[in-house]
Amino acid sequence: MTARYYFHGDEVGDRTGQYYCAYCDSFVDEKHFSEVSHSGTDKERYDRSVKGWTVLKKNSQGGLHRPNDAHNLFSSIPKPKKPKTGPFSRWLMKQQDRDDPIGDLSKDVQRDKGFPLESSSLEILRNRLIGQFACNEAIQALEEAYEEFKSNNTVRSGLSLALRFDVFRRDDYRCQICGTTASEGARLEVDHKIPVAKGGSDEMSNIWTLCFNCNRGKGTKNL
Ligand SMILES: [Zn+2]
Ligand SMILES: [Zn+2]
Structure with missing residues (x-):
């Protein structure tokens, strides 16, 4: 007489709609698996059953059996992509x-x-x-x-990344016209107060933080 070996999620042959839960070591309804939270995932537990079975089958010398076509709830779940x-x-x-x-x-x-x-x-x-x-x-x-x-x-706008971040930090990541910050959704840019074309320098004192809208003259100060 050989004993039936069950994988986690194996359907119990003579009991319709009943499955083996290896976490609980008992036969349960299908909904059990979605209702009870176990210490691992069903697929993990199933995979361990498969591994264990290879060893057990050898050691039991025919004392255990499991049909190759046993219906299982978790055998065909693909690995998460x-x-x-x-x-x-x-x-x-x-x-x-x-x-x-x-x-x-x-x-x-x-x-x-x-x-x-x-x-x-x-x-x-x-x-x-x-x-x-x-x-x-x-x-x-x-x-x-x-x-x-x-x-x-x-190099963006002719200024190094390090210099731009020095300006952003000094201005607290805040548009110096409308006051919005990066975390409030402002897309910040550095801007020359006196344009380079008009003789403005790349000194920190001539550079400030503006948001995308204010830099293009679309911002409003009184929001
Ligand atoms: Zn269970
Ligand atoms: Zn602004």
Whole structure:
């Protein structure tokens, strides 16, 4: 007489609609698996059953059996797919050794399991950071990283990234006209108070932080 061996999720042959739960070591309804929270996932437990069975079958010398076509709830669940990584995220991941806010952002993003790696939409990526209560610096770093990725150029508006972040930090990541911050959704830029064309310098004192709208004269001071 051989004993039937059950995998986690195996249907019990003579009991319609009954399945074996290896976590509870009992026969249960199908809904049990969605209602009771076990210490691991059903697929993990099933996979362990499969591994254990190979060993057990050998050791039991025919004392255990399990039909090859046994119906199981979890045998055909595919492994969760890794999200595809878009070109911008791939680029950003490679910036982790940089000693600047983009390097810090790269490390943050790799720790954020829910970061939408597949997306190349600046709006979506920004909203993720804002939703995670990222600091202004990280949000602005995303903006700068995106620009750098697109233009393949670390120098934007003729000013180095380090100088731009010195200006942003001094101005507290706030538009100096309307007052909105990066975490409130402002796309910040640095601007020469006296344009270079009119003899303005690249000194910190001649550069300030403006949002995209104010920089193009579309902002309103009295919002
Ligand atoms: Zn159970
Ligand atoms: Zn503004």
